[in-house]
Amino acid sequence: MIKKISSSLSSFKEIEFHDCLNVLIAKKESGATDRQTRNRAGKSSLIEIIHFLFGAEADKKSLFRTQTLINEFFRLDFDLQGEEFEVSRKGKQPSKVATNKTNTNTEWLKWLGENMFALDVLSDYEGRKPTFRSLFSYFVRREHSNAFRKPEKQAEMQQAGDYQVALMYLMGLDWTIASDWQKVRDREKTLKELKKAANADAFGNLIGKSAELRTQLTVAKFRLTEIIDQVKSFKVLPKYRELELEANQITRSLNQLSNDNIIDSAVIRDLENSLNTEKPPELGILKDIYAEAGVVLPNVALRKYDEVRSFHESVVRNRHDYLDSEFQSAKNRINNREQEKGKLDKRRAEIMAILESHGALEQFSSLQGEQGRLEAEVESLAKRFELAEQIEGTKNELDIERNNLVLRLRRNFSEQETALSEAILAFEGISKSLYESAGSMTIEPSNNGPVFEFPMQGERSKGIKNMQIFCFDMMLMQLCYKKNIGPKFLIHDSHLFDGVDGRQIISALKNGAQTAKKLGFQYIVTINEDDAFKETIEGFDLNDYVLPVSLTDATEDGGLFGCRF
Numbered sequence: 001m002i003k004k005i006s007s008s009l010s011s012f013k014e015i016e017f018h019d020c021l022n023v024l025i026a027k028k029e030s031g032a033t034d035r036q037t038r039n040r041a042g043k044s045s046l047i048e049i050i051h052f053l054f055g056a057e058a059d060k061k062s063l064f065r066t067q068t069l070i071n072e073f074f075r076l077d078f079d080l081q082g083e084e085f086e087v088s089r090k091g092k093q094p095s096k097v098a099t100n101k102t103n104t105n106t107e108w109l110k111w112l113g114e115n116m117f118a119l120d121v122l123s124d125y126e127g128r129k130p131t132f133r134s135l136f137s138y139f140v141r142r143e144h145s146n147a148f149r150k151p152e153k154q155a156e157m158q159q160a161g162d163y164q165v166a167l168m169y170l171m172g173l174d175w176t177i178a179s180d181w182q183k184v185r186d187r188e189k190t191l192k193e194l195k196k197a198a199n200a201d202a203f204g205n206l207i208g209k210s211a212e213l214r215t216q217l218t219v220a221k222f223r224l225t226e227i228i229d230q231v232k233s234f235k236v237l238p239k240y241r242e243l244e245l246e247a248n249q250i251t252r253s254l255n256q257l258s259n260d261n262i263i264d265s266a267v268i269r270d271l272e273n274s275l276n277t278e279k280p281p282e283l284g285i286l287k288d289i290y291a292e293a294g295v296v297l298p299n300v301a302l303r304k305y306d307e308v309r310s311f312h313e314s315v316v317r318n319r320h321d322y323l324d325s326e327f328q329s330a331k332n333r334i335n336n337r338e339q340e341k342g343k344l345d346k347r348r349a350e351i352m353a354i355l356e357s358h359g360a361l362e363q364f365s366s367l368q369g370e371q372g373r374l375e376a377e378v379e380s381l382a383k384r385f386e387l388a389e390q391i392e393g394t395k396n397e398l399d400i401e402r403n404n405l406v407l408r409l410r411r412n413f414s415e416q417e418t419a420l421s422e423a424i425l426a427f428e429g430i431s432k433s434l435y436e437s438a439g440s441m442t443i444e445p446s447n448n449g450p451v452f453e454f455p456m457q458g459e460r461s462k463g464i465k466n467m468q469i470f471c472f473d474m475m476l477m478q479l480c481y482k483k484n485i486g487p488k489f490l491i492h493d494s495h496l497f498d499g500v501d502g503r504q505i506i507s508a509l510k511n512g513a514q515t516a517k518k519l520g521f522q523y524i525v526t527i528n529e530d531d532a533f534k535e536t537i538e539g540f541d542l543n544d545y546v547l548p549v550s551l552t553d554a555t556e557d558g559g560l561f562g563c564r565f
Contacts, residue, residue: 001488001522003077003084005049009069011562013549015046017524021513021545024526026494027552041551042560043494043526044143049074050491053087054136055097055109064091068565080115080488109133117169117485127179128161130169138166138476139487141469143495149465151472152452161185164449170476172419172483173450174412177405181449184401191394194387210388217381224374250348257337257344264330264337271327275320402447409445422482426475431456433511434467434504441472463500470496470508474515481519489522497527502534510540 006014015024026041048056048063053076058064064074075088087099087108097108113119113132122129137154141147146156153163161182168175413420424441432438439456454468473490480486490512497505509525509532516523529550532542552558 001079002050002524003079004075005046005053005077006075008073008090009561009563011557012072013042013551013560013562015547015549017522017547019520019522020516021509022522022524023509023532023542023546024524025529025532025546025550026526027529027550028554041553041558043551045560046526047140047142047491047493048144050076050140051137051142053089053097054140055105055112055133058091058094062091062094064094066091066565068563069561078489112136116487125176125179127176128165128182129179130166130175134158134162134166135170136487138170138473139489140491141473141493141496143493148469148493148495148498151454151469160449167452168450170485171423171479173416174408177408177412178449180401180408181405184398184405187394188398191391191398195391210385210392213381213385213388217378217385220374220378220381224371224378227371227374247348247352250344254341254344254348257341261334261337264334268327268330268334271323271330275323275327405449406445406447409450413443413445419479423475423479426478427454427471430471430474430511430515431467434471434507439464439468439471441475462498463504466496466498466500467504467508470512474512477515477519477521481521486521488520489524490516491524492526494525494527494531497531500531502531503537505531506535506537506540506542509542509545510537513540513545 001019002017004014004016006012024043024046026043045063052058052062052064053074063069070091073088073090075086077084077086079085085100087097089097089105095105096103097105099108099111101111102108109132113135117130117132117135119130119132134154137145137147141154145154147154149156152167154166161178164178164181165175168178420443423443427441428438431440435456437456439454442453442455444451444453454472456464456468470492473492477486477490492512497508500508505527512523512525515521532546536542551560556564
């Protein structure tokens with residue numbers, strides 16, 4: 001229970017609290033303008049001071065790091081488990097906390113968790129677990145964190161894993177199930193980031209399906225093996241190009257020799273024909289020619305003809321000798337060429353044998369380049385294949401884990417039916433004291449953990465939503481009373497009553513007072529004066545619980561800090 005809040009700031013309004021219900025009123029002074037709405041009176045600042053002294057972070061934007069407050073101490077006196085404590089802290093040294101137990105804020109948070117919520121038994125657990133700050137913030141909701149939006153969340157930015165773990169712990173359920181659910185979410189987040197990175201071309205290509213990648217990888221590995229074998233057996237011939245040029249030249253020479261042989265073969269045929277047909281004309285034929293011409297050849301002419309004929313035979317004989325010589329020359333040329341062709345063909349065969357068993361350096365380099373390309377392709381495909389299998393396999397594993405967690409949660413609900421029933425009945429009982437048609441709380445197992453819902457007639461109304469939060473917080477106080485954990489105080493900012501009907505406000509305050517008295521805890525409320533006294537209710541006088549200190553923003557010194565800054 002909180003005894004007193006004070007400060008080294010001389011103008012600060014020190015507030016002392018008593019047990020049961022404590023109501024801090026923000027007044028609207030007579031003559032105050034419409035602009036003076038009491039939003040600067042310091043009601044929410046009181047909440048921030050309490051959080052500050054119970055270990056909240058104090059970054060550079062913190063209220064306690066402002067120029068006016070940074071060097072000022074704030075102090076809180078309270079008792080816990082029958083022992084009195086005092087804690088002080090200032091914005092200039094937020095990591096230090098002066099208490100009769102600890103000296104640093106880290107130590108202070110650890111001590112509070114162990115002594116207020118019995119968190120010391122969870123120290124060996126690996127994974128998300130309840131923390132003092134995540135639990136404490138349900139009992140002192142902050143408008144700064146938008147805590148008055150949903151009953152199950154003490155901050156708008158609070159993630160499912162955090163509030164599921166915290167609430168299952170406070171309700172006496174197996175909170176490790178919620179913690180394991182968060183492990184699944186964390187793995188899914190990693191998986192999502194992995195897929196996002198892959199789809200952003202971080203691996204050179206989109207991942208693809210594992211089955212398709214397996215085929216591509218198999219083919220690429222086979223091609224790589226072939227290339228590696230070729231490179232291993234490859235023999236580099238330094239004079240490869242010279243021999244290749246020589247082989248080409250031999251081929252051209254062979255072609256030329258063959259062409260020349262064809263020409264000489266034709267010459268031989270022509271010479272053979274000439275040799276067979278070359279002879280002097282016969283005398284009988286010559287006489288017939290003259291006779292037909294009507295000329296009778298005399299003996300002298302015939303003798304002359306014999307001389308001519310002898311001469312002609314001599315000419316033919318000389319020509320025959322010449323043609324025969326040409327014939328033999330052509331045959332010799334062909335024979336010589338054939339011999340040359342044989343030599344050249346043998347040399348070409350030797351060169352081709354060498355070229356077939358060896359290769360040029362550039363060919364070897366080309367093979368090595370292809371090997372390197374295929375190695376890179378295989379490596380890329382292997383990574384994509386591994387990633388695809390990991391994604392597909394992990395997704396299947398996570399689906400199975402989610403189903404198993406749903407079964408575990410259902411089993412736990414069945415085993416802890418008594419604790420679950422206490423929470424449900426407590427919520428409904430408190431709701432019934434506020435509305436004729438009582439609201440209810442349901443906790444449903446889902447594939448994303450326990451889902452908290454609060455069906456209530458007219459629940460879309462902001463005022464009714466706020467009263468759902470009131471019922472929820474009172475329900476938590478009852479559960480913590482039975483488990484003997486918690487801060488033994490509940491604090492509600494005036495924002496909880498925004499938009500709430502006056503009848504429900506006074507009913508809520510009466511219920512809070514009665515429940516606090518019954519269970520022995522402290523209920524602290526900050527509220528605007530006109531909201532507090534809109535309605536009255538039989539058997540309950542709110543004035544009995546109003547604190548002597550009141551706040552207003554109608555004057556410079558009317559707020560909690562006694563000054564404007």
